[in-house]
Structures are given as C-alpha cells and as structure tokens.
Amino acid sequence: DVKVTQSSRYLVKRTGEKVFLECVQDMDHENMFWYRQDPGLGLRLIYFSYDVKMKEKGDIPEGYSVSREKKERFSLILESASTNQTSMYLCASSLGQGTLSYTFGSGTRLTVV
Amino acid sequence: DAKTTQPNSMESNEEEPVHLPCNHSTISGTDYIHWYRQLPSQGPEYVIHGLTSNVNNRMASLAIAEDRKSSTLILHRATLRDAAVYYCILIKRNTGGFKTIFGAGTRLFVKA
Secondary structure (H helix, E strand, O other): OOOOOOOOOOEEOOOOOOOOEEEEOOOOOOOEEEEEEEOOOOEEEEEEEEOOOEEOOOOOOOOOOEEEEOOOOOEEOOOOOOOOOOOOEEEEEEEEOOOOOOOOOOEEEEEEE | OOOOOOOOEEEEEOOEEEEEEEEOOOOOEEEEEEEEEEEOOOOOOOEEOOOOOOOEEEOEEEEOOOOEEEEEEEEEEEEEEEEEOEEEEEEEEEOOOOOOOOOOOEEEEEEE
C-alpha cells in the first residue's frame, strides 16, 4: 500500500514563527499536494507539485510556500505563522497519469497561538 | 472548474443499504467521478471511481446516470465503521497540473 506520512500529528506554534510541515510518500508518485481543511469549508488546495522542483499555486497559496527537492518529499512552509492559519493540514500524492487517485496522509493539526 | 453538490448529512440504520447522491451538472467529458471518505481523525481515503459505466468494488458500488450529471455511491450494508464524511469529486484525466474541488461532503451517521 502507498503510504503518505506527515511528520507531526499535532503542532502548536507561536504567531510569527516559521513553520515547516513535512510530507513523505513511498511509492514514487509524481504529484504531491497540500490541502487545508476547516469546518464547513471542505478541503482547499494550497499548493501542488507535479515534479521535483516544480510547484503550482492552488486556491489559497497566500502566506504559504513549498519545497520539493526530492520526489518523495513535499514540504509546506508557513513563513510567518498567523492565527488564521490554525487548521488541519493534509498532504496527498498521486501518480502522474491515469485517473489520478489520491492517497492522503493522516493530517497535521496546527494551532497557532 | 466543475463542482459537485451533496447533501450535508444523511442517516442510516446498521445493516441497511445507503445511497449517497451527488450532482455534477457541469461535468465535462474528461472528468472522472471519484468518491472518498474521511473517518474521524484521519485523512480522506479512496473509495471508488468511474467514468461512464457503473462500478463495483469490495467497498461500494458507484451508479452513474446516463447523462453523467449525477452519481450515487451505494454502501450495500452499512456498518458503524462506515460513519464518515463522504466526498464526491471530479478529477480530470491529465498528465500535469490540475485542480480538484473538494466540497463539504456528506456526513453519514449510522445508527445501531
């Protein structure tokens, strides 16, 4: 089974801190994604990457950046955390072609205080 | 981007079939219909997908309308472990970047 592993399950950070959320997948998937999930809003796409060193903005990229230096790893960076970035963050991966089924990680619940 | 519409919540009794509807009236010819479910405290997991024909797998069945503007996820015998949020989404067959819209989904409650 494909596994997508997010480094932290729960994280508490202070306003203004730089925050790194790490995601690793073990099945050589080309595409990787970062979503945030908030009550009543479903999943919203922050950034995605379809190849090493490639990235594309999703629907809500403001306040975030990403890094994909290796195929298996996709990092989400909050340059200066703010309280409105308190959320559940979900990483996903998929093959580059075909029907593009996603495999999700278990999520990181980030609280910014 | 094509969007889907689902009821906010549904309720079922254990051991009974459940039909979860989804409307996608703006679907295009290259959109696949996918269903995912999210159990409490977990990320979404893949359930089933289809293009035009009905599909069956060990988890569920997917019935797709002839005009593809709606679909129904069928759980043949609901169990307590099926209580989750179910998302119906459209994914374009593509080789590069793409956008997928996840709505709020349908929260399924299963009563013992």
